[in-house]
Amino acid sequence: MTALQPAPARTEATALPIGISVPRKEDERLLRGDGRFTDDVQPAHLLEMAVARCPYPHARIVSIDTSAAEQVDGVRQILVGADVLARTEPLTVLRPVPGAPKLPYYALAQEVAAHEGQPVVSVVATSRHIAEDAIELIEISYEPLPHVTDTLAALEPDAPVIHPGELASNLLVANPEGAGDPVVRLAEADVVVTDRFHVNRVTGLPMEPRAVVAQWRPGARELTVHSSTQVPHLMRKQLAEVLRIDESSIRVSASDVGGGFGLKLGIYPEDVLAALHAMTLRRPVKWVEDRMEHFRATTHAREAVHDFTIGATADGRITAMTNTYATDLGAWNSGFGSAQLSSVVFTGPYRVTDGYVERRVTVTNKTPIGAYRGYGQPEVNFPIERLVDRLARRLGMDPLELRERNMLRSDELPWKAVSGAVYDSGDYVRCLHMAAEAVDYAGLRRAGRGPRPDGRLVGVGLSSFVERTGYASARFLARRGSQFGAHESVTLRANRSGGVDLYTGVSSIGQSSETAFAQVVCGVLGIGYPAVRVHAGDTLGSPLNTGAFASRTMIAAAGALRDASLAFREKTLRIAAFRLSDGGSAGPVDPADLDVVDGEVVHRTDPRRRLRLSEVFSIAILGQGLPPEEEPGLEVTAHFEPPDAAYSFGTAAAVVAVDPDTGDYDIERFVMVHDAGTAVNPKIVEGQVRGGLVQGFGAALGEELRYDPDSGQLVNGSMMDYFAPTAADVPPIELLHTEVPSPVTTFGVRGVGEVGTIPPGAAVANAICDALADLGVELTRLPLTPESVWQAIRNARTARG
Amino acid sequence: MTGFGATEPEVDLTTTVNGEEVDARVPARLHAADFLRHRLGLTGTHVGCEQGVCGMCTVLVDGQAVKSCLMLAAQLHGRDVRTVESLATGDDLNPLQRAFTEEHGLQCGFCTPGFLMTATALAERGVPVAREEIREEIAGVLCRCTGYEGIVRAIEGHLNGGAA
Ligand code: FES
Ligand code: FES
Numbered sequence: 001m002t003a004l005q006p007a008p009a010r011t012e013a014t015a016l017p018i019g020i021s022v023p024r025k026e027d028e029r030l031l032r033g034d035g036r037f038t039d040d041v042q043p044a045h046l047l048e049m050a051v052a053r054c055p056y057p058h059a060r061i062v063s064i065d066t067s068a069a070e071q072v073d074g075v076r077q078i079l080v081g082a083d084v085l086a087r088t089e090p091l092t093v094l095r096p097v098p099g100a101p102k103l104p105y106y107a108l109a110q111e112v113a114a115h116e117g118q119p120v121v122s123v124v125a126t127s128r129h130i131a132e133d134a135i136e137l138i139e140i141s142y143e144p145l146p147h148v149t150d151t152l153a154a155l156e157p158d159a160p161v162i163h164p165g166e167l168a169s170n171l172l173v174a175n176p177e178g179a180g181d182p183v184v185r186l187a188e189a190d191v192v193v194t195d196r197f198h199v200n201r202v203t204g205l206p207m208e209p210r211a212v213v214a215q216w217r218p219g220a221r222e223l224t225v226h227s228s229t230q231v232p233h234l235m236r237k238q239l240a241e242v243l244r245i246d247e248s249s250i251r252v253s254a255s256d257v258g259g260g261f262g263l264k265l266g267i268y269p270e271d272v273l274a275a276l277h278a279m280t281l282r283r284p285v286k287w288v289e290d291r292m293e294h295f296r297a298t299t300h301a302r303e304a305v306h307d308f309t310i311g312a313t314a315d316g317r318i319t320a321m322t323n324t325y326a327t328d329l330g331a332w333n334s335g336f337g338s339a340q341l342s343s344v345v346f347t348g349p350y351r352v353t354d355g356y357v358e359r360r361v362t363v364t365n366k367t368p369i370g371a372y373r374g375y376g377q378p379e380v381n382f383p384i385e386r387l388v389d390r391l392a393r394r395l396g397m398d399p400l401e402l403r404e405r406n407m408l409r410s411d412e413l414p415w416k417a418v419s420g421a422v423y424d425s426g427d428y429v430r431c432l433h434m435a436a437e438a439v440d441y442a443g444l445r446r447a448g449r450g451p452r453p454d455g456r457l458v459g460v461g462l463s464s465f466v467e468r469t470g471y472a473s474a475r476f477l478a479r480r481g482s483q484f485g486a487h488e489s490v491t492l493r494a495n496r497s498g499g500v501d502l503y504t505g506v507s508s509i510g511q512s513s514e515t516a517f518a519q520v521v522c523g524v525l526g527i528g529y530p531a532v533r534v535h536a537g538d539t540l541g542s543p544l545n546t547g548a549f550a551s552r553t554m555i556a557a558a559g560a561l562r563d564a565s566l567a568f569r570e571k572t573l574r575i576a577a578f579r580l581s582d583g584g585s586a587g588p589v590d591p592a593d594l595d596v597v598d599g600e601v602v603h604r605t606d607p608r609r610r611l612r613l614s615e616v617f618s619i620a621i622l623g624q625g626l627p628p629e630e631e632p633g634l635e636v637t638a639h640f641e642p643p644d645a646a647y648s649f650g651t652a653a654a655v656v657a658v659d660p661d662t663g664d665y666d667i668e669r670f671v672m673v674h675d676a677g678t679a680v681n682p683k684i685v686e687g688q689v690r691g692g693l694v695q696g697f698g699a700a701l702g703e704e705l706r707y708d709p710d711s712g713q714l715v716n717g718s719m720m721d722y723f724a725p726t727a728a729d730v731p732p733i734e735l736l737h738t739e740v741p742s743p744v745t746t747f748g749v750r751g752v753g754e755v756g757t758i759p760p761g762a763a764v765a766n767a768i769c770d771a772l773a774d775l776g777v778e779l780t781r782l783p784l785t786p787e788s789v790w791q792a793i794r795n796a797r798t799a800r801g
Numbered sequence: 802m803t804g805f806g807a808t809e810p811e812v813d814l815t816t817t818v819n820g821e822e823v824d825a826r827v828p829a830r831l832h833a834a835d836f837l838r839h840r841l842g843l844t845g846t847h848v849g850c851e852q853g854v855c856g857m858c859t860v861l862v863d864g865q866a867v868k869s870c871l872m873l874a875a876q877l878h879g880r881d882v883r884t885v886e887s888l889a890t891g892d893d894l895n896p897l898q899r900a901f902t903e904e905h906g907l908q909c910g911f912c913t914p915g916f917l918m919t920a921t922a923l924a925e926r927g928v929p930v931a932r933e934e935i936r937e938e939i940a941g942v943l944c945r946c947t948g949y950e951g952i953v954r955a956i957e958g959h960l961n962g963g964a965a
Binding site: 021023027029030031032034035037039040042129204205206208209257258259261290291508510511512683684687692695718719720724726727728729730733756 | 809828830838839843844845846847848849850851852854855857884885886888889894898901902903905907908909910911912913914917935936937939940941943944945946947948949950951952953
């Protein structure tokens with residue numbers, strides 16, 4: 001029993017359980033093997049689908065003979081491109097590149113398939129084994145067409161044009177942006193550094209591959225889709241568009257999602273196919289991607305070539321930055337297409353008033369590119385930060401000092417960058433200093449580069465960054481044609497057990513939103529943490545929302561959660577006050593004198609007057625005993641759009657030891673200093689940053705999807721030869737945080753989900769180049785394999801004779 | 802799982818799964834992970850690659866951590882199988898599971914059963930394991946979310962004195 005003491009006054013500042021690492025809501029079911037991932041959904045009478053895919057990078061489909069496959073016992077249906085053309089629209093794009101024409105991307109290839117792995121035929125049978133056996137018997141005759149897989153080669157005038165019906169070349173669109181007069185500034189500059197930087201093609205590789213289960217009840221016109229998706233409501237919209245049915249006929253449910261990282265944003269061909277089969281067969285149809293398919297059919301990421309230039313005065317003031325980059329789209333425009341944020345943050349945390357950036361979206365005969373944690377920000381950090389170091393060497397300045405000199409100071413924020421981005425607030429220089437101190441930058445400089453007794457040379461490298469988290473308003477998105485808003489929406493509903501049901505369209509992909517959402521509700525409402533039940537990722541009960549991406553969930557949802565909780569709390573207290581006043585000898589009760597403490601409403605000064613929440617909620621739900629003019633029910637939906645994006649920021653520092661003979665290197669220390677604004681749950685923040693960093697290390701140090709230029713085939717498309725980091729591969733990571741609340745978000749939160757992917761490449765490359773400074777080695781390509789370092793050493797030695 | 806074609810060769814097996822004896826007739830080519838998931842409804846064992854690389858499907862067979870995607874269901878005949886569903890008692894998580902939640906050793910949770918079963922086998926060996934060795938020992942299971950730190954901390958605390 002709670003002691004009868006006056007309840008403490010609750011104010012937003014003192015009472016929020018924000019900043020506390022409560023145990024996660026998601027953990028128990030996942031620890032007990034009781035998660036419900038899409039392949040765990042197993043309706044009665046289930047059929048399974050398998051997909052025949054184009055083995056060539058570019059081929060005309062001459063003929064398809066399915067007669068032998070149709071004879072296989074257990075095969076129920078086979079669809080080809082013509083069936084899809086008759087019944088569906090091309091897949092729609094959620095985040096189009098401004099000005100880009102639409103490409104006719106159908107769920108099954110029409111006359112021409114444009115990448116290895118593009119779906120050509122789909123088969124449904126009583127088991128996956130049988131469906132796959134049937135695929136072996138389908139005769140597809142292809143006429144291979146000229147292909148191009150290299151990004152820059154695709155832009156050459158002699159390259160085969162991949163979509164001749166829509167485009168005159170393989171340039172989908174070019175988007176220039178800028179401000180000031182960079183051409184003049186560069187001409188006047190005392191020093192100009194420029195180079196071409198290659199960013200590797202990688203994949204996010206969630207541990208759960210994609211999966212879909214579609215069920216159709218024709219009489220009810222009801223399509224139920226279980227899917228491993230980050231965006232149930234957006235998927236519903238896209239399925240309605242592509243299948244030509246009303247949204248009201250579609251329910252999308254994503255219960256547990258085994259990692260998304262941007263790859264599960266929006267529909268894929270297989271989602272449309274499973275739905276089509278289910279609708280015509282009137283039986284549930286499941287498709288679970290196997291890992292070999294995943295490498296060819298789920299979006300890849302990052303691949304880009306940046307031509308970056310920085311101009312500066314002799315005393316180290318940066319006067320201009322320009323960046324023209326080709327970003328690889330692959331063969332089709334996926335839901336989010338190729339990364340768009342390289343342009344937004346291309347001037348980094350620096351005071352640059354004159355700049356120009358141009359994104360050139362390039363079609364190639366490869367698997368489509370999509371969003372991946374960072375969405376252009378790791379890609380552009382690499383050239384910026386590599387060139388800042390090179391500029392420092394040219395000027396004879398220390399890279400730390402050059403950064404310090406050009407970095408925006410806290411009193412210069414908010415700052416409108418050349419791209420139009422408004423950096424809201426922060427102390428960039430403090431993070432830089434903290435990182436330098438943490439690795440003892442000054443001590444390392446004094447100690448020199450070695451060599452150590454084992455011949456290794458020691459180097460230290462920095463990478464500073466700003467990161468856009470969330471979106472700069474719906475108006476910004478509207479200008480770019482994006483098919484979603486900047487807001488989040490939640491519904492709170494009372495239940496008779498005294499608990500609150502929270503409904504959200506944000507699916508649980510590992511980002512801990514169930515936990516963080518419940519924390520905010522508890523904080524504002526006063527109810528106990530266990531009494532909040534989060535129902536996530538089902539379009540059936542949740543308000544229409546945006547979804548889990550762009551590090552935007554908490555930024556937007558925090559406001560909706562606060563608003564809903566406040567309204568919910570007020571009504572709870574009004575009902576309780578009326579009930580507590582009812583015939584009481586102590587006179588009427590003012591709702592303002594009441595508070596919610598855990599499972600009860602308690603009078604602040606007369607704690608004997610109290611009422612269980614289960615009772616208050618029952619009054620509301622039954623509609624019996626309400627104050628006059630109070631509506632029955634206790635349910636609040638709130639929508640919230642943050643006024644602007646919040647920019648997180650920080651600096652990473654790496655210390656490496658390099659063997660100058662072999663190119664082999666060890667990362668001895670890696671310090672990440674980062675500001676995520678107010679941390680709702682510090683453990684979750686740390687987990688997000690560490691997880692992002694390890695993905696960042698994977699992409700920076702070793703991961704790369706390689707295509708053979710002659711055959712156009714993916715060379716390493718399996719887990720046997722695409723190496724994501726294991727526990728034994730992770731360098732030692734030290735994390736430091738600052739906490740500058742953002743003025744543009746509720747509670748001052750900034751996004752944290754993606755930041756870790758940004759600095760590893762540049763920080764490690766800068767450290768290696770620092771160690772090898774006497775050789776004049778400049779690394780311009782990711783990933784930083786020992787072999788590529790050795791190659792760069794050799795090139796530098798040859799250049800010097 | 803729905804029936805296979807009439808010609809599908811089948812085999813009979815008897816095995817013990819989480820302490821209970823199971824008799825089953827299965828298609829000869831059904832692998833052990835699919836058998837556990839779809840025949841027995843033990844969906845805590847996950848499948849991430851079917852090539853023996855990712856470790857999502859790790860279960861204990863006669864006390865050894867094995868990748869069940871690389872075994873046929875038929876090979877479970879006469880063996881003792883334990884899956885993640887065996888770890889908790891009633892509503893109580895076991896100390897290893899509690900260590901995972903305390904150290905934030907899971908995010909999406911898809912890899913978690915694989916790590917829990919690998920760590921269970923490690924704990925049952927009964928020899929102390931240093932942090933760097935833990936990293937090597939669990940390198941057969943991938944995690945794309947956590948960066949491994951929470952997982953390593955949880956296992957280390959559990960193995961070395963059951964700090965949890
Ligand atoms: S599914 Fe068995 S190791 Fe990947
Ligand atoms: S928690 Fe998502 S893969 Fe490990």
